[in-house]
Amino acid sequence: xxxxxxxxxxxxxxxxxxxxxxxxxxxxxxxxxxxxxxxxxxxxxxxxxxxxxxxxxxxxxxxxxxxxxxxxxxxxxxxxxxxxxxxxxxxxxxxxxxxxxxxxxxxxxxxxxxxxxxxxxxxxxxxxxxxxxxxxxxxxxxxxxxxxxxxxxxxxxxxxxxxxxxxxxxxxxxxxxxxxxxxxxxxxxxxxxxxxxxxxxxxxxxxxxxxxxxxxxxxxxxxxxxxxxxxxxxxxxxxxxxxxxxxxxxxxxxxxxxxxxxxxxxxxxxxxxxxxxxxxxxxxxxxxxxxxxxxxxxxxxxxxxxxxxxxxxxxxxxxxxxxxxxxxxxxxxxxxxxxxxxxxxxxxxxxxxxxxxxxxxxxxxxxxxxxxxxxxx
Amino acid sequence: xxxxxxxxxxxxxxxxxxxxxxxxxxxxxxxxxxxxxxxxxxxxxxxxxxxxxxxxxxxxxxxxxxxxxxxxxxxxxxxxxxxxxxxxxxxxxxxxxxxxxxxxxxxxxxxxxxxxxxxxxxxxxxxxxxxxxxxxxxxxxxxxxxxxxxxxxxx
Numbered sequence: 001x002x003x004x005x006x007x008x009x010x011x012x013x014x015x016x017x018x019x020x021x022x023x024x025x026x027x028x029x030x031x032x033x034x035x036x037x038x039x040x041x042x043x044x045x046x047x048x049x050x051x052x053x054x055x056x057x058x059x060x061x062x063x064x065x066x067x068x069x070x071x072x073x074x075x076x077x078x079x080x081x082x083x084x085x086x087x088x089x090x091x092x093x094x095x096x097x098x099x100x101x102x103x104x105x106x107x108x109x110x111x112x113x114x115x116x117x118x119x120x121x122x123x124x125x126x127x128x129x130x131x132x133x134x135x136x137x138x139x140x141x142x143x144x145x146x147x148x149x150x151x152x153x154x155x156x157x158x159x160x161x162x163x164x165x166x167x168x169x170x171x172x173x174x175x176x177x178x179x180x181x182x183x184x185x186x187x188x189x190x191x192x193x194x195x196x197x198x199x200x201x202x203x204x205x206x207x208x209x210x211x212x213x214x215x216x217x218x219x220x221x222x223x224x225x226x227x228x229x230x231x232x233x234x235x236x237x238x239x240x241x242x243x244x245x246x247x248x249x250x251x252x253x254x255x256x257x258x259x260x261x262x263x264x265x266x267x268x269x270x271x272x273x274x275x276x277x278x279x280x281x282x283x284x285x286x287x288x289x290x291x292x293x294x295x296x297x298x299x300x301x302x303x304x305x306x307x308x309x310x311x312x313x314x315x316x317x318x319x320x321x322x323x324x325x326x327x328x329x330x331x332x333x334x335x336x337x338x339x340x341x342x343x344x345x346x347x348x349x350x351x352x353x354x355x356x357x358x359x360x361x362x363x364x365x366x367x368x369x370x371x372x373x374x375x376x377x
Numbered sequence: 378x379x380x381x382x383x384x385x386x387x388x389x390x391x392x393x394x395x396x397x398x399x400x401x402x403x404x405x406x407x408x409x410x411x412x413x414x415x416x417x418x419x420x421x422x423x424x425x426x427x428x429x430x431x432x433x434x435x436x437x438x439x440x441x442x443x444x445x446x447x448x449x450x451x452x453x454x455x456x457x458x459x460x461x462x463x464x465x466x467x468x469x470x471x472x473x474x475x476x477x478x479x480x481x482x483x484x485x486x487x488x489x490x491x492x493x494x495x496x497x498x499x500x501x502x503x504x505x506x507x508x509x510x511x512x513x514x515x516x517x518x519x520x521x522x523x524x525x526x527x528x529x530x531x532x
Binding site: 359367 | 404405406407409410411414415417418443480483484486487490491494505506509510512513514516517518520521523524527529530
């Protein structure tokens, strides 16, 4: 049943889809041979005469099933990436919306280009997109086997090369003129100043309930505090939603960012929401007692540089709100969304999802720390 | 006599590490990742196995402790009803099903949090926050230490 709680329309559809998918049979990881057959069938219709070869799975990540493959057409070989949703993902999103935004962002910041999209799973078993391949890595090749993005250590050399780009691209995304862009499915929370915060809060609270997250006192307290303290937003902008090291590709030799990835949580909202997410401790590193967001900036340095380059003023009270929302949201993702996908056997890597769920106490502790802080004026 | 649980777990870990993993083809990246995660999960489960009942009992004890600390929170009809329900959940926590009883108490605390926001008196609102922060800080430290072997935590 469609929720009656106020939120952006697409998110109501996403919740409906997640509810409906719960009754489907278990899902298992696709075999490369099955993907080869699927792609061959797809291109028989889309590009008659073209052949598919070299299908291989892409490792890492906790959300999509991804495969590289080669498409040979008229003597030319081209590499593509198939991104396919599992039946239920740790973050439930919409492929068409991501495709729309990637098109809009092309030329604003480096992004991968979508070649084909099957948003409603008309051809593929789940919604899918086929992307042009972009060269680059998400973490240094010598950074060990940790899950991408959680505490990735870049080191001094790469840090120096990446930090300006990281910040400048964020500023460019926030400066993007969404009002004149063609962005179907993107709705602006402009009915009143609190709507941006309300839409975000409502969605995450609904999916927490839907996925039967097990409550605890600090989560209840955080939820109530967030409901009672929603900030005004008078400067709506495009937000990325998951901006951090691990979600961009870079050339390991030059340090050039070749693509900003994972736009699926992007929405029109409050730029403080991106800042709060970026500044979360779990996505950073601590070296000799110094915290660096995404291993790139110390907290105050990041805020100062963001203000300088964007011309915006960071409202500390609003940032405090989104610091708390970020940890609460991350708790929901790893503590409710991931386990629900694993419990229902609707994901291709249940064991990773239950592994990630062990980060719950870190977010609980973050909430204790943040809710115990004196509220900024 | 039953087969030793640790030996059974260790034998699975060894089979996965030394028989299955080396024989997976290089291109089977997902299978390799999943086997490594399975090995990690099993090793940690094995290391924690004997301590799990005490850990879960302590989780319930901590839930009871926070519920009792919150018993002085007062307010209007919603808060009073939530207090009655919370007291009932504590009374029925006899330790026979620690997970379900902890869940029931935490759900009752959640109801009290929302009720206090709705019609609790100002003093109670502050007290409720202070109590939850104090008890949850202690609980979070225990949980972080418990899950530290998974390698994500910077504790």
